Amino acid sequence: MKAVTVAPRAAGSVRYEEVPEPDTDTGSILVEAVAVGICGTDIEIASGSYGWAPRGRERLILGHESLGRVLDPGPHGGLNPGDLIVGIVRRPDPVPCPNCAVGEWDMCRNGQYTERGIKEIDGFMSARWRIEPGFYTKVDPTLGVLGVLLEPTTVVAKAWEQVAAMRARAFWEPRTALVTGAGPIGLLAAMLGVQLGLDIHVLDRATTGSKPRLVHDLGATYHSGSVADIGFEPDVIIECTGVGQVIVDSIRQVGAGGVVCLTGVGTGGLTTGLPAADVATELVLQNNVIVGSVNANRRHFYRAAEALSAANRDWLEQLITRRVPPQDITAALHRDPDDIKVIVEFDK
Ligand SMILES: [Zn+2]
Numbered sequence: 522m523k524a525v526t527v528a529p530r531a532a533g534s535v536r537y538e539e540v541p542e543p544d545t546d547t548g549s550i551l552v553e554a555v556a557v558g559i560c561g562t563d564i565e566i567a568s569g570s571y572g573w574a575p576r577g578r579e580r581l582i583l584g585h586e587s588l589g590r591v592l593d594p595g596p597h598g599g600l601n602p603g604d605l606i607v608g609i610v611r612r613p614d615p616v617p618c619p620n621c622a623v624g625e626w627d628m629c630r631n632g633q634y635t636e637r638g639i640k641e642i643d644g645f646m647s648a649r650w651r652i653e654p655g656f657y658t659k660v661d662p663t664l665g666v667l668g669v670l671l672e673p674t675t676v677v678a679k680a681w682e683q684v685a686a687m688r689a690r691a692f693w694e695p696r697t698a699l700v701t702g703a704g705p706i707g708l709l710a711a712m713l714g715v716q717l718g719l720d721i722h723v724l725d726r727a728t729t730g731s732k733p734r735l736v737h738d739l740g741a742t743y744h745s746g747s748v749a750d751i752g753f754e755p756d757v758i759i760e761c762t763g764v765g766q767v768i769v770d771s772i773r774q775v776g777a778g779g780v781v782c783l784t785g786v787g788t789g790g791l792t793t794g795l796p797a798a799d800v801a802t803e804l805v806l807q808n809n810v811i812v813g814s815v816n817a818n819r820r821h822f823y824r825a826a827e828a829l830s831a832a833n834r835d836w837l838e839q840l841i842t843r844r845v846p847p848q849d850i851t852a853a854l855h856r857d858p859d860d861i862k863v864i865v866e867f868d869k
Pocket residue numbers: 613614617618619620621622626628629630631632633634
């Protein structure tokens with residue numbers, strides 16, 4: 522069969538090539554690929570700056586935002602041929618740490634977890650793949666190819682859960698939330714925030730293109746420019762840019778007792794030189810929380826499937842701005858300014 526493979530840490534090594542059929546050791550459920558989403562992590566792996574091949578091999582099958590159709594459900598119950606499913610990305614570490622031991626591998630404490638298409642296990646960008654019972658989520662069949670948005674939705678399902686966990690601290694009824702960044706993660710974070718009944722605001726650099734309209738269509742408010750200029754103090758900020766200035770501005774702008782949830786990763790870029798003691802003073806005097814959130818466990822995959830199922834299909838459709846066949850993987854890994862979500866589509 523054909524797959525998109527990469528030699529991690531070797532720039533320009535991405536190939537669409539012949540590989541063996543998926544090993545039965547990788548799961549009793551056989552699936553044919555429908556589509557795989559591309560995100561910043563894939564672009565990093567392709568550029569040679571991230572990723573780990575399986576032990577004893579040089580190349581890794583890329584792709585972690587999966588959508589597949591069950592060919593053979595295997596001996597375990599719960600699936601039928603033709604069902605649409607999405608594979609869970611992370612696998613618990615072998616020790617396991619306490620969090621992995623209770624199924625919270627997204628909170629792994631020792632970093633020895635593995636991840637499909639990223640860290641030591643093949644991903645989903647192959648004509649067929651296998652998955653273990655318990656490591657997939659069924660997708661509402663009426664979503665069709667839009668189910669490929671499920672994995673990025675899990676990331677924000679977890680982020681909102683982290684925010685909700687802060688209600689245990691004190692009496693707190695958040696009403697307003699700002700999402701920074703209107704990429705796929707930011708837009709999906711906004712969608713979930715609207716579903717939760719919050720007054721949602723989204724901030725992005727873009728002043729034209731589809732982002733302002735997509736935010737408006739959610740019933741949310743769009744802002745461009747600086748976080749400091751939004752004109753109110755949000756109860757919650759979901760930070761999806763990873764940009765130093767936006768992070769610092771978010772910490773300063775969030776209201777008293779509020780929560781800043783960081784989901785973006787970046788490097789450097791701090792332009793204000795805000796001293797640590799000043800940040801601490803802002804947090805202390807307002808009882809604020811900064812929480813980092815990454816990855817997702819089975820519960821978040823379930824929540825994401827519910828959220829997508831309840832979402833407007835025309836709106837979701839507009840998040841997918843390019844559909845590329847696997848042989849054009851190089852084009853898929855190239856970012857266009859108007860891209861929101863690019864997907865590799867297998868059964869075109
Ligand atoms: Zn662990």
